[in-house]
Amino acid sequence: MSATTMTHPTTYADGTTQARDPGFLADTWNVMTRELRPVWREPVSVLFAMVQPLVFLALFAPLLPSGSLGGGSALQWFVPGIVAMTMLMGASFTGANLTNEIMTGSHERLLVSPLSRSSLLVGRALKEVVPLLMQTAIILVVVTPTSFDLHLPGVLLAVVMLGAFSVGVGSLSFALALASKDQEWLFWTVQQTLVFPVLLLAGMMLPITHDSPGWLRVGSAMNPLTYVVDAARALFGGTFPVGTVTQGFLAAAAVAALGLAVGLRSMRRSS
């Protein structure tokens, strides 16, 4: 190893050796950009959470009867569900990265750094919005040349709502990772057990109608994703039913608030 000046306290361009306290926003930005850096270095990684949704899109969409679902083409009905599914998959997987960092040690290093506990959670959760945007764009690029009509303003509004939902789900996923600690299997077991019922009860793949069994309708009514997917369908279709959209935004905001509260609590207790 070379002879070194490695640790002489350096005087930096601004003339200080110890810089100022960055504060919550700078900490959060630091955590968020750090989380995004592997995506930036290897953008292909956002496709991992998309494999399943794209397969579903390819295999299910041709089965859907045309015109019977809310007027538009089958794709018009199916695509918002697929976008929501991609978002739910990605955001619920995201805690696995943290599990990895807990096992290899980098989470511990961050806990001993001056970054605040809340920024370690919020920065991670906010970053979920970025893969959501990339994945939505990819899906729209795939389906727009087909029988899908793109209504951009509605799509953008829906993405804001889905973004809030993904921040909440991501936070819950991080909380699950913190609770699982170095037991990776526990994280995956709980994640897999929860994700599919939530997806199916939201009427993501098949519509839940008045003909569905009562218990299914109750489960669906209690599932916040139901309202988010309903609102997303309306918005993707270029319509703006105030009641449905409001309910969707409220459900997304509630999940975001719950997720952040649980996630912050877990992160503050992390050691």
Added chain:
Amino acid sequence: MTTSNPSGPVIRTRQLTKTFTRHKQTVEAVRGLDLDVAPGELVAFLGPNGAGKSTTLRMLTTLLTPTSGTAEVVGHDVVAAQRQVRRSIGYVGQGNAAAHQQRGRDEVVSQARAHGMSRRAAHARAEELLDAFDLAEHAGRPVSTLSGGQRRRLDVAIGLVHAPPLLFLDEPSTGLDPQNRVNLQEQVRRLHEEVGTTIVLTTHYLEEADALAGRVVVIDHGRVIADDTAPRLKSALGDLVSLGFDSPDLAAAAAERAARLPGATVHHHGADVDVRVAGGRDLAAGLVTDLAAAGSAVRRLEVSGPTLDDVFLDLTGRSLRESDQTTTAASTPATTSATEGAAA
């Protein structure tokens, strides 16, 4: 930043205690630790796995809240002023500081940014450290593709990003091959000598504590059982003079005679006699002549300085190597002194 009194201790603990409750059983991991570390010291916490070394370190680095007692690190209370403690210390944990899916350089920069450096300063500091640790050409690769030694150097570089006055290293050389271990020890020594950084490390490698640390704090069952420089701990124990004779009878006579040496502890088994006595290496020649004159001709003579393992054995009745079988088997570096073998 609040600055602490430079002449005061860098670490000061009083009755520091940590108990864990698991399955309704209470485990006292650290029991009433009183410790002062002065600026510029290089201290090794030595003890078997589970002795309480890492728990102590985790309390000093704000990762664990003490059950009772107090600890101040660089003048800040570890409970009341966690953020100030975190700003003032460098920490190299048992795991890897850099996440495996990240690039090494990115992690150094993000740590510098976490310590409030501007983007430019952070990049400059990262390059400086990567050069110093011979990592510049590897720092663009995912951390998962680096070798164990490279990853460990990256951990230390990340721990030093803000040039902390105090650096903690938790089991720094565990899992490294002998060559990388020696390299790492060299880096730590240089950091201590050239920069004057106060360093606290935990280890269960005797050789490491012996070779590296100015002060060795021996911890067992959550308590400090010895605290001194390695040479003083060892000299208090005395050298081991091993003698071999032609017959058990001759050995018995010799043991009796050797026991007259002031302060000597004599063990006699078969045709062998072990004499542990302060200054043994100076007394050995005279002892052999004396025994020959008394009719017990010495066949074989071996003099070994005490090792820290002997110190541990003397203090606890167990060998540190035996207390720690799982991890020391493949651990003896090539540089281990020849005297080690005789005492083990």
